[in-house]
Amino acid sequence: MIKIVILGGGNIAYHLTSQLLKNKTARVVQVYNRSIEKIQYLDDKTSITDKLTELKDADIYIIAVTDDAISSVSSELNFKNKLVVHTSGSVAIDELKSNSNKGVFYLLQSFSKEQKIDLFQVPICIEASTEKDLELLEVLAKSISKKYYKINSKQRKSLHVAAVFVNNFVNHLYYIGNEICEENKIPFNILQPLIQETANKIEALSPFEAQTGPAKRNDVKTIKKHKAMLAHNQHEIYTLLTKSITKTYGKKL
Structure with a gap:
């Protein structure tokens, strides 16, 4: 024992x-x-x-x-x-x-x-x-x-950074999504099946393969509409993530 x-x-x-x-x-x-x-x-x-x-x-x-x-x-x-x-x-x-x-x-x-x-x-x-x-x-x-x-310690530090991205940052995005829902009198739980499916999907696909949305398909018209709706902080985060996704898939806005 x-x-x-x-x-x-x-x-x-x-x-x-x-x-x-x-x-x-x-x-x-x-x-x-x-x-x-x-x-x-x-x-x-x-x-x-x-x-x-x-x-x-x-x-x-x-x-x-x-x-x-x-x-x-x-x-x-x-x-x-x-x-x-x-x-x-x-x-x-x-x-x-x-x-x-x-x-x-x-x-x-x-x-x-x-x-x-x-x-x-x-x-x-x-x-x-x-x-x-x-x-x-x-x-x-x-x-x-x-x-x-x-x-080892070096690997664990890198793992911890990766965990911050997939957990802490993702949860903050949930918070922003919840803010947008509350501002427009929409129940946040309407998004929960989508959140669950996104998590389930990467059990079968790599995150690269699982990506969808306007940034990946270079839907400039939709992206502009979204940006026009967002508050300053939300707009900055949306723009940064959109640029990262379009760069990942080799597209330019």
Whole structure:
């Protein structure tokens, strides 16, 4: 049984802790957070603390805090022959400042406490400073998800940028679409089947093959009509994306 201490009380820590408390391969022996109130709900499930000096003995210490806090928190974890990992997509493994063994356990998903997530479907990217620790993380990853990948820090940074494009930026476009609907008294959920079909399509086609719309077919007349309807910020984003699409497919407006 792999003994685990989780450090953090945010979205990732919440989902990871919830999953590991039901895990047969690993056991959460403690959860740390600097604000004890935020993890009080775990008091009857495992040990909790707000003091780094009172951390229990474990095989893996998982730091699930903000990127800016990883260095300072890890510098307090100097456990000989123990593995300290972080869960960030954009922070390199060598930014861990502990004198312990180092690793990364990055769950590639967008997490919100209010939204249930099946971690079995979430890709996990692992990295470690030694082969032995990589094997340990592999065992842990297999117990949580059916998808895990050995990804180094350089690859993970690139993956994180790609994730921002396909998740954060796309969600902002949903927001703009919702704005346009609200301004014209149209229910946003009328677009949901289209959103779902767009996501489903790339399971069978590459994003390049799946592209449709006025920019791809160089429909200048429609594009001009759209631009005339949009507010300044919407107009800028529409123009930038239209130029990118037309350039991708070798067409000029």
